[in-house]
Amino acid sequence: MRHIPDTERRSRLARRHGVAPGLRQPDPEAATRAMTVLHSTEPATVYLSLHARVDGLSVEDVDRALYVDRTLVKQLAMRRTLFVLPRDLLPAAWGSASARVAATERKRVAKDIELAGIHVDGSAWLDQARAAVLRELDAAPDGLTALALREAIAHIDVKIDVTAGSVWSAGRVLTHLGLTADIVRGTNTSHWRVSRPRWTRMADWLGEVPPPLDERQGYAVLVGRWLATFGPGTVEDVQWWLGGTKGAVRAALADVAAVEVSLDGGAVGWVLPDDVEEVAPVEPWAALLPVLDPTVMGWKSRDFYLGPHGPQLFDRNGNAGTTAWWDGRVVGCWVQDPDGVVVLGLLEDVPAEGRACLEVEAARLSEWLQGQRVSTVYPSPAMKEAR
Structure with a gap:
């Protein structure tokens, strides 16, 4: 059985989620597809998640995809959560x-x-x-x-x-x-x-509304997309994200011919059959992600990127606050000061290189927000302390 260590899982995350500055996506559609879906419980999350993954993005670019071209569509689906889905993924979600x-x-x-x-x-x-x-x-x-x-x-x-x-x-x-x-x-x-x-x-x-897929087909499509974005993951990870039964998850894994791999800590994970080969490491990178970002919310077991910081970065109901990332791990959060400037709230010592890269991302986000303050009903303990 192929073993995928946490270091490689973090490299996969950087490459596939478009969060590393040199690996960002070209447009809102590509960034959403890379993540399978975007969380949309808070409307600002969609824009901020895309800003983190697309260079030169404007609010108008997101509005174009959502409301003009309608290539991205809001749909309540997994876990009774509102998501933004690529249009072609809708039939799978509708039927499952x-x-x-x-x-x-x-x-x-x-x-x-x-x-x-x-x-x-x-x-x-x-x-x-x-x-x-x-x-x-x-x-x-x-x-x-x-x-x-x-x-x-x-x-x-x-x-x-x-x-x-x-x-x-x-x-x-x-x-x-x-x-x-x-x-x-x-x-x-x-x-x-x-x-x-x-x-x-x-x-x-x-315009033309395609018919929903049947339940089993729909789950297979969703799980296949999830594995492409988040794999490797455990059955429990997939079940948590999907909001379905363990039986539905196991059937979907079989339908996409998923392959077992071993993970650090002794857990068994799953990847798509063409995704077994080793992924090359990524140069250290920094990112600032918003409340309920799909990267932070993608797995049930999050230690490989959260370390000991989970209780400080999630509220009591399991909702993720903002996160600051360095080299594949969450090292803190971010908030805005009274003028709307993005301020870091680090939870551990970060090397000078990492701090400098995080400050670059903070300046990039501050410039994009132009003093507009983004509120949330899901502040994490770390966010409350940083304010």
Whole structure:
């Protein structure tokens, strides 16, 4: 069995994720494909993740890919998380990860509606709500905001206290319609750091909508893409990222003919059959990645690049804050000062060369942001301390 040590895993990360300055990608589409998907829970993450991987990127370049050419599309999928996917990956997600989450979400919505006493049959209520939204959007090919839909459709204009501090509203209906690929988050009506989309019929947004792959095919495509980006990884890594069952992961690994390799610490990892050969080392590099960046969130077991810093860089719910990287490892975080200038918050001693390279990246990011401050609801302990 081929052994892939942590040093090589870090070289693979640098080469394939486009984060090393000399290995960046040419455009938003290539950078997204390199990562399989981009996290989009916070809208700014998409722009900052792409800035980290594409030289000379502008906000307009990202907007072009998302809202003009529509080569990149927002889709709720794995782990009920919002991602940006390359357009050709949508059918795989629709038939597998999104369908799985849609089934779970239907049950939750129905239960909440029934417990609130709004309807005795929550599933029937959801079907009526979905139909009402689709009728409204049929007459608005450019889409409507959630507020406009709520004002137009009394059926979905409800609020339910699910738990303390959590309110159920019309967004849950839109979320379910998005999971089933009936609608999509279209044009953003706000700043790139804020998400206020016009919900749009998928057919209006994409034109011709391809059919979803069946579940097994969809999972195989997603796992194959994941291995190309993140491999080697363990079954547990893939299962965590995919949000599926271990059985689905093992079937997908078999379908893509994945090959076992050994990892440092004694774990068994998997790579694609044409990805067994050794990857050459990479010269030391520096990068600054945003909250929930796909590189940081790609694996369940992260010691090979986090070292001892995991508790300081993730919040209690497992959301990654900003990260500062030197030579394939996370060595700290970054924040912005009151003027919007990027400031490093290092968690360990970094050699002078590394500190200088990180300062270059901080200056590059500060210049790109032009004083615009990016807020987050997922600050890590390290970020809070650095502020």
